Amino acid sequence: MKHTLLTITLFIASFLQGQTPKFQGQPPVERVATESKPTQMQWKGDFTFTDSDVIFSNNFEGARLNGVLKNNDNTFTALITSENTPVNMSPWYSFKIWSAQEQSIELILTYQETAKHRYYPKLSKDGVNWSSLDSINYTEYEKGDADFGPGSLPVKIKMTLDIGPEVLWVSGQELETSTRVSSWADTLSANTFVQKTNIGKSEQGRDLNMLTIGDPASKNMLIVISRQHPPEVTGYLAMKAFVENLSSDTKLARKFRKKFTVYVVPLMNPDGVDNGHWRHNAGGIDLNRDWANFNQPETRAVKSFMESKIKDTKGKFYFGIDFHSTWDDIYYTVDPKLKGNMPNLVYDWLDELKKQIVGYDPNIKPNDQIEPTTVSRNYFFATYGAEALVFEIGDNTPRDFIKEKGKISANVLMKQMLKRFK
Ligand SMILES: [Zn+2]
Structure with missing residues (x-):
């Protein structure tokens, strides 16, 4: 059954290939110095707010969350930054969210200057089993029009998330620590x-x-x-x-x-x-x-x-x-x-x-x-x-x-x- 599905998917993929542009690959690799350089370690812990029961945390292996701002009662903005620069366009993120009361929040994901949003959000209740965020809860801003690469990405995104006392994991890709x-x-x-x-x-x-x-x-x-x-x-x-x-x-x-x-x-x-x-x-x-x-x-x-x-x-x-x-x-x-x-x-x-x-x-x-x-x-x-x-x-x-x-x-x-x- 699985194999049949795969075959059908690939058949459709190949049928569409005429119209689908092909990734042209990365430019040639340049030799660079590889002596160690300092990295910016992220502060680890729980991010809490006055007048809010919402808590964000990056206190686990594989996490990346560098700052959170509460915009109003149910809107937050998160910042994701890299370990150092220059760095290529692979801004990874992973954090947990929970709150005493069941509620729906909006979370805007932003990145350091020049970086854009690349990895589609995945959600998990246990950090092990993941599903992609429902696209109705996902909005992209200032998306580029290229087929591949940084030019194809949005500058930031907004997610709508249902949270409560049970921890919700949000991650750029599955957590394989x-x-x-x-x-x-x-x-x-x-x-x-x-x-x-x-x-x-x-x-x-x-x-x-x-x-x-x-x-x-x-x-x-x-x-x-x-x-x-x-x-x-x-x-x-x-x-x-x-x-x-x-x-x-x-x-x-x-x-x-x-x-x-x-x-x-x-x-x-x-x-x-x-x-x-x-x-x-x-x-x-x-x-x-x-x-x-x-x-x-x-x-x-x-x-x-x-x-x-x-x-x-x-x-x-x-x-x-x-x-x-x-x-x-x-x-x-x-x-x-x-x-x-x-x-x-x-x-x-x-x-x-x-x-x-x-x-x-x-x-x-x-x-x-x-x-x-x-x-x-x-x-x-x-x-x-x-x-x-x-x-x-x-x-x-x-x-x-x-x-x-x-x-x-x-x-x-x-x-x-x-x-x-x-
Ligand atoms: Zn690689």
């Missing part, structure tokens, strides 16, 4: 062939979890990383589905794990995630610009880990993937004229994915500038010969499609890699 990621990793490591270890600590001392799926002595390796950028939850959700399928109890996955071992860092930036940062780690740095300099503990930990695996096993990394989120689904690949340890793997994989998902046309942007390495994909390819790519999921891609795509991607990859590895 370091605690939740770690407990997902624990669940997966209940399998005898999965081990959860740490490869180091973040700047603020949080564990950098590593999942080993398969035999740690194997010479044939894959590297999977996710969530260098805190708000990029949809990329994380795709990574989860992908990794769960590599760890599944199917004949294909069992066969795959006999030949290959997958190493997964599910949360590259736990400090950024738990502090609600828009982009950077606790050192104020975009981790995905530090794969040439390695000034930050999170990127350094992965580098040391990969180096030690090569030294210990005398093996090879055949595939490297880094999951992100952006304006729409897109794959940033290494130009096919550059050959790694399994030439054309990525292109044959994406071709097969296109065949397996009815109406799906992967948006692929190859890149031949891989030095200096700067970003993880280039580091995996240039240093180890791993066939590498950035797997980007749109902010608003339907969650059931993300799951399905993650799952099919894993299956097709396993088949392609086994086929080449006789």
Whole structure:
């Protein structure tokens, strides 16, 4: 049933594609300094008001709420600011609201100068299960007319919210904090062939979890990383589905794990995630610009880990993937004229994915500038010969499609890699 729905949705999507503009991808990455910079930590606690029983709180992991103003009895304005600047347009927010009396309030969401509203509000009663705010309770102001990117966004928005003694969570994307990621990793490591270890600590001392799926002595390796950028939850959700399928109890996955071992860092930036940062780690740095300099503990930990695996096993990394989120689904690949340890793997994989998902046309942007390495994909390819790519999921891609795509991607990859590895 679910699959049928997905097929219909994709059929409609492909039917509309003639009129739908395609996301053209990000401009080339520029090399920047990656020595630590100060960040602005948000004040944490409950925001209360005179003559009002409404309380806002940012006192939890993953929160971002920097100020609230009471305009009148039932209207409030919230301010969301970034950890430092310059920063890209990914203003993330998350807070809780409650009040003694049942009531309806209007909340205007504003951002620091030049930032605009990007993430559609999601609501939750428990911080775990989310639903999108009903569109009748949502108003955008000064919306841009571009198809993608900052020019497509409104400057601010207004939400109408029904609140009461029960806590209401409001969040830019689902809250997938370091605690939740770690407990997902624990669940997966209940399998005898999965081990959860740490490869180091973040700047603020949080564990950098590593999942080993398969035999740690194997010479044939894959590297999977996710969530260098805190708000990029949809990329994380795709990574989860992908990794769960590599760890599944199917004949294909069992066969795959006999030949290959997958190493997964599910949360590259736990400090950024738990502090609600828009982009950077606790050192104020975009981790995905530090794969040439390695000034930050999170990127350094992965580098040391990969180096030690090569030294210990005398093996090879055949595939490297880094999951992100952006304006729409897109794959940033290494130009096919550059050959790694399994030439054309990525292109044959994406071709097969296109065949397996009815109406799906992967948006692929190859890149031949891989030095200096700067970003993880280039580091995996240039240093180890791993066939590498950035797997980007749109902010608003339907969650059931993300799951399905993650799952099919894993299956097709396993088949392609086994086929080449006789
Ligand atoms: Zn990203």
